[in-house]
Amino acid sequence: MSVLPAFLLNDENGEGISFPGGKMALICLLKEDCPTCNEVMPVLESFYRAFGDRVDFFVAGQTQEGNVRLRERHNPSFAILDDTSLKVSFAYDIDTVPSLFLSDEQGNLEKQLTGFVRDEWQQLAKDLGDSLDCAAPTLDWQLLPAWRPGCGSLSVDPLIADRLRAEAENSPLRARKIEIAPAIDEFEFMFEQGFSDGLPLVPPTPERVLRMLSGTQRDPQEVVAVMPPNMGDATVEKIAINAVMAGGKPEYLPVILAAVEAVCTDEYNIHGVMATTMGASPVMVVNGPIRERIGMNMKLGVLGQGSRANATIGRALRLVIRNVGGAKPGGTERSTLGNPMKFTMCFPEWEERNPWGPLHVERGFDENDSVVTVFTMTSGPTLIVDQSSRTASQLAGSLGLGLESAFHPKAHYATEVLLVVCPEHVDTLIRDGYTKADIRARIQEVTKRPISELVEDEVSAVGFSKAAANSMTEEALQKELPKFKRDEDIHIVVAGADAGKFSGAFHGWATGEIGSIPVSRKIEEV
Amino acid sequence: MTTILDPTNEREPVIRQITPRSGEITGRVALLDISKPRGNVLLDRLEALLSERLPGITVNRYAKPTFTKPAPDALRREIQGNNDFIIEGLAD
Numbered sequence: 152m153s154v155l156p157a158f159l160l161n162d163e164n165g166e167g168i169s170f171p172g173g174k175m176a177l178i179c180l181l182k183e184d185c186p187t188c189n190e191v192m193p194v195l196e197s198f199y200r201a202f203g204d205r206v207d208f209f210v211a212g213q214t215q216e217g218n219v220r221l222r223e224r225h226n227p228s229f230a231i232l233d234d235t236s237l238k239v240s241f242a243y244d245i246d247t248v249p250s251l252f253l254s255d256e257q258g259n260l261e262k263q264l265t266g267f268v269r270d271e272w273q274q275l276a277k278d279l280g281d282s283l284d285c286a287a288p289t290l291d292w293q294l295l296p297a298w299r300p301g302c303g304s305l306s307v308d309p310l311i312a313d314r315l316r317a318e319a320e321n322s323p324l325r326a327r328k329i330e331i332a333p334a335i336d337e338f339e340f341m342f343e344q345g346f347s348d349g350l351p352l353v354p355p356t357p358e359r360v361l362r363m364l365s366g367t368q369r370d371p372q373e374v375v376a377v378m379p380p381n382m383g384d385a386t387v388e389k390i391a392i393n394a395v396m397a398g399g400k401p402e403y404l405p406v407i408l409a410a411v412e413a414v415c416t417d418e419y420n421i422h423g424v425m426a427t428t429m430g431a432s433p434v435m436v437v438n439g440p441i442r443e444r445i446g447m448n449m450k451l452g453v454l455g456q457g458s459r460a461n462a463t464i465g466r467a468l469r470l471v472i473r474n475v476g477g478a479k480p481g482g483t484e485r486s487t488l489g490n491p492m493k494f495t496m497c498f499p500e501w502e503e504r505n506p507w508g509p510l511h512v513e514r515g516f517d518e519n520d521s522v523v524t525v526f527t528m529t530s531g532p533t534l535i536v537d538q539s540s541r542t543a544s545q546l547a548g549s550l551g552l553g554l555e556s557a558f559h560p561k562a563h564y565a566t567e568v569l570l571v572v573c574p575e576h577v578d579t580l581i582r583d584g585y586t587k588a589d590i591r592a593r594i595q596e597v598t599k600r601p602i603s604e605l606v607e608d609e610v611s612a613v614g615f616s617k618a619a620a621n622s623m624t625e626e627a628l629q630k631e632l633p634k635f636k637r638d639e640d641i642h643i644v645v646a647g648a649d650a651g652k653f654s655g656a657f658h659g660w661a662t663g664e665i666g667s668i669p670v671s672r673k674i675e676e677v
Numbered sequence: 678m679t680t681i682l683d684p685t686n687e688r689e690p691v692i693r694q695i696t697p698r699s700g701e702i703t704g705r706v707a708l709l710d711i712s713k714p715r716g717n718v719l720l721d722r723l724e725a726l727l728s729e730r731l732p733g734i735t736v737n738r739y740a741k742p743t744f745t746k747p748a749p750d751a752l753r754r755e756i757q758g759n760n761d762f763i764i765e766g767l768a769d
Contacts, residue, residue: 246743324682326683326684328682329681329683329691330680331679332678332757333678333679334757337679337681346685356679356681357682360682381686383686388682392683396684474684474686475684475685475686476686477685
C-alpha cells in the first residue's frame with residue numbers, strides 16, 4: 152500500500168473529518184477493549200501536543216460504546232473518530248490494533264507500526280520532531296512497556312469480515328455465512344440449529360440465495376418489514392434465504408415478500424396470531440395474473456398437498472416468521488394444540504370460475520393486479536357437505552348451518568370466516584342468480600338465534616353469562632343475532648375441482664382491533 | 678465444506694457442534710500453536726507431559742500463520758484428516 156485509502160469519518164460531534172487533508176497525517180486505528188490500545192492513548196496524546204499543529208491526527212475507534220469509554224478514561228485533546236462501520240479498518244487491511252500509519256501531505260504511506268514496540272514509536276517521535284523541526288514529545292519512554300502485541304482488529308473477526316468483504320466486493324449478500332464441515336450432514340445441522348419447522352430444509356447456499364434473489368427487482372438489503380416478537384429485520388435477502396429453505400423458486404419470491412409485508416402490519420398482528428394459545432395461523436389467498444405465471448394449483452386438491460408453489464410459498468412465510476421473527480413453539484408461540492396449517496397454507500382463487508368477481512377486486516384492487524391476502528384461521532378447512540340442495544337458497548342455507556360451529560355454536564359475533572366455495576356449489580348458487588351479498592344474507596338469516604338461546608345453560612356455559620342475561624329485558628333477550636357481526640366478516644372465494652359438492656371454511660380468530668384483520672398487499676410485477 | 682447463509686435475525690451465535698467425547702485419549706493428538714509469543718514453550722512442555730503419561734499416542738505439531746486470523750482451510754483440513762484429538766493454545 153503506497154497510497155493510503157482516502158476516508159471520511161465523523162468525530163464525536165458528528166462532524167465529518169476527511170483524509171487526506173493536505174498535511175502530513177498520523178492515523179491510528181484502535182479499539183477500547185484492547186489493553187495495548189489503552190497503553191498508546193497517552194502516547195498519542197503526547198504526539199498530539201507535540202505535533203498536532205503541523206500534523207493531521209486521525210484516531211479512530213472500532214466500537215461506539217468503546218469510543219465513549221476511551222473518552223471517559225483518557226480524555227484526549229484529539230477527537231476520537233467513529234470507525235464503527237469498520238470500513239477504514241477494512242480498507243487499511245489491518246489485522247491488529249493499534250495500527251499506526253504516517254503519511255505525507257499527499258496521503259502516501261511513509262511508515263506503518265503494528266501493536267506497540269517502544270523503540271519504533273520512540274524513533275518515530277524523534278524522526279517527526281526532526282523533520283518538522285520541533286521538539287519531540289515529552290514522554291518518559293522507560294515507563295512504557297518495551298513491547299505489546301496488540302489485539303485482533305474487529306475488521307478481521309470472521310463474522311464481521313464476511314460482511315465487510317461482501318460490501319467491498321459489491322456482493323448483494325450480507326447474511327452471516329455458516330460453514331458446515333464436510334464430516335457434518337448439512338440437513339442434520341440445520342435441524343440442530345433450530346431453523347426447521349420439523350421437515351427437511353433445502354440448504355440456503357449463497358448460489359441458491361442469489362438465484363432466489365433473481366426473482367425480484369427489490370434491493371436485497373431493503374427491510375420489507377420488522378418482524379415480531381424479536382423485531383428482526385426481514386430484509387429481502389433474509390426472506391430469500393428462508394424461501395430457499397422452504398423449497399421455493401425465484402418466481403415465487405414476490406408473493407412471499409408481499410405476504411411478509413402484509414402479516415407485519417398492525418392490523419394483521421402476526422405477533423398475536425403466533426402467540427395465541429388458540430393455535431392460529433395465516434392463510435394466504437393469491438389473486439391475479441401471477442397465479443398462472445408461477446404455476447399455482449387452484450383446482451383439484453387446491454387446499455391439499457402436491458403443488459410446489461402452493462406448498463412452498465406458504466411454508467416460506469412460516470419459516471420467515473420462525474427464523475427472522477423468532478416465533479417458535481414453546482417460546483412465544485403457545486398453541487394448545489397447534490394446527491397443521493402452521494406448516495403451510497397458501498392457495499390461489501380460481502377467479503375464472505368465480506362469477507361474482509375475485510377477492511382482490513372486491514377488496515379494491517384492479518383485476519390485473521396480483522395480490523396476496525392474509526387471513527387468520529384457527530380451524531379448517533371445515534368441510535360443508537351438501538350433495539342434495541338444488542336451489543341457491545337451500546345451498547346457502549347449508550353453508551350457513553355449516554358455519555355455526557365456528558368457535559362454538561353458541562359463540563355469535565365472535566369471529567370471521569373464509570369460505571371456499573367449490574365450483575359445483577357455485578353452479579347451484581348462480582343458477583338462481585345468487586350474488587355474494589345474497590349468500591352472506593342467507594348465511595346470516597339461517598344462523599340467527601335469539602339471545603335467550605345463546606345464554607349459558609346446563610349444556611354449555613359458552614355464550615352470554617346468566618348475569619348479563621338477567622340484566623336484559625325480555626324484548627332484548629328475544630333479539631336475534633346472526634352468526635357474524637357484519638356481513639363482510641364472511642369472506643368468499645372460489646377454488647377446487649370441477650367435480651364434488653364440498654365447500655370448505657376456514658374459521659377465523661379474534662377479529663377487529665383486538666385480534667387480526669385480513670390484509671391484502673399488491674405483489675410486485677417482475 | 679458447505680457454506681449456507683444464516684436464515685435468522687442473527688441475534689444469537691450459531692450453535693457449534695461438539696464431537697462426542699470418548700473419555701480417553703488415544704491415537705493421534707494435534708497440538709496447535711496459534712503463533713502468540715511463547716505459545717510454543719507451553720506446547721513443548723505439554724507435548725513432553727503427554728508423551729510421558731500416554732506413551733501410546735502420536736503427537737503432531739501445527740502452527741497457524743498468525744493469531745489474528747482463523748486458521749487457513751488447508752491447515753484445518755490437514756489437522757482434521759490426520760488427527761483424533763486437538764489441543765489448541767488460545768491467546769496469552
